[in-house]
Amino acid sequence: DTGVSQDPRHKITKRGQNVTFRCDPISEHNRLYWYRQTLGQGPEFLTYFQNEAQLEKSRLLSDRFSAERPKGSFSTLEIQRTEQGDSAMYLCASSKSRSMNTEAFFGQGTRLTVV
Amino acid sequence: AQTVTQSQPEMSVQEAETVTLSCTYDTSESDYYLFWYKQPPSRQMILVIRQEAYKQQNATENRFSVNFQKAAKSFSLKISDSQLGDAAMYFCAYARSNDYKLSFGAGTTVTVRA
Numbered sequence: 366d367t368g369v370s371q372d373p374r375h376k377i378t379k380r381g382q383n384v385t386f387r388c389d390p391i392s393e394h395n396r397l398y399w400y401r402q403t404l405g406q407g408p409e410f411l412t413y414f415q416n417e418a419q420l421e422k423s424r425l426l427s428d429r430f431s432a433e434r435p436k437g438s439f440s441t442l443e444i445q446r447t448e449q450g451d452s453a454m455y456l457c458a459s460s461k462s463r464s465m466n467t468e469a470f471f472g473q474g475t476r477l478t479v480v
Numbered sequence: 481a482q483t484v485t486q487s488q489p490e491m492s493v494q495e496a497e498t499v500t501l502s503c504t505y506d507t508s509e510s511d512y513y514l515f516w517y518k519q520p521p522s523r524q525m526i527l528v529i530r531q532e533a534y535k536q537q538n539a540t541e542n543r544f545s546v547n548f549q550k551a552a553k554s555f556s557l558k559i560s561d562s563q564l565g566d567a568a569m570y571f572c573a574y575a576r577s578n579d580y581k582l583s584f585g586a587g588t589t590v591t592v593r594a
Contacts, residue, residue: 396580407484407571407584408525421581454523460580469582471525 369472371457377478378447385443386475390459397440398469399432400456401425408456414440447479484574486585493562494593500547501557501588503572509533511577514548516557519587520568528570531555533577559590567592 370389378384390397395416400408411430412422416437426432429447434440444451454476460469483506493499505514516528531539531548538546543563547556559566572585 398580398582400582405586407573407586408582410581410583413580456525458525468527468530473522473524 369457369459369470371455371472371475373475374473375476375478377480380449380479381446383443383445384447384477385441386455386457386477388440388442388457388459388472390439390457391461391470394459394461394470395437396460396469397434398458398460399440399442400458402454402456402474403452411442411455444477447477449479452477452479484572484583484585486572486588488588489586490589490591492591492593493559493566495562495564497562498558498560499562499590501559501570501572501590503555503557503585505553505555505572505574507553507574507576509576513575513577514546514555515573515575515582516544516546516555517571517573517584518566518568519571525571529557562592564592564594566590 372387397414399411402408410423411426412432413420414434417434429445432442454474456474457472458469485504491499512533514531518526518528529539529541529544538548543560545558569587569589571587573582575582
């Protein structure tokens with residue numbers, strides 16, 4: 366296992382189009398997180414899964430955003446009707462258990478540019 | 481909501497020297513965790529060091545150490561014997577003990593001069 370994998374690494378889309386990103390966590394990790402990072406800022410929490418259950422969504426996640434984690438394995442993050450303000454790096458992270466002694470491993474991210 | 485503040489947008493250090501990055505946080509919780517993450521230009525976030533709030537002893541990881549001042553809500557990172565590979569953006573982060581969400585500061589860019 367080579368770690369958390371995200372696809373695509375880069376995405377350029379026209380305003381109003383829909384985009385979908387994929388995250389493959391480390392195989393034995395049951396927790397999966399999505400964060401958004403704009404240039405020069407720290408990541409901001411978007412949503413979290415424990416296995417297949419989505420347990421929390423940030424207020425940053427508008428109705429145009431939806432995330433899924435079918436079967437508790439990979440996760441997808443979809444943005445509908447993209448806006449220029451959605452341009453950012455979308456980071457996925459996973460961890461193994463409830464304990465914060467377990468490290469959260471991050472993927473390399475998907476950079477979205479909305480033109 | 482918890483906030484994490486990093487007041488130094490950029491820091492520069494000579495190779496082999498020491499640099500200290502500042503971080504303050506705001507919380508009403510008594511039990512929580514603090515982290516320093518490194519994000520090199522390749523963009524993958526890597527955990528550098530972790531501190532449990534209930535532990536008085538400051539965490540150390542090789543050349544990286546922290547100064548945790550719970551009463552002052554301060555959590556600084558010291559990088560000793562700086563190496564060229566230490567050049568990156570460093571983020572301070574907070575998480576409650578019963579939580580799973582990381583709250584990040586805005587980051588400090590560290591450059592290492594050869």
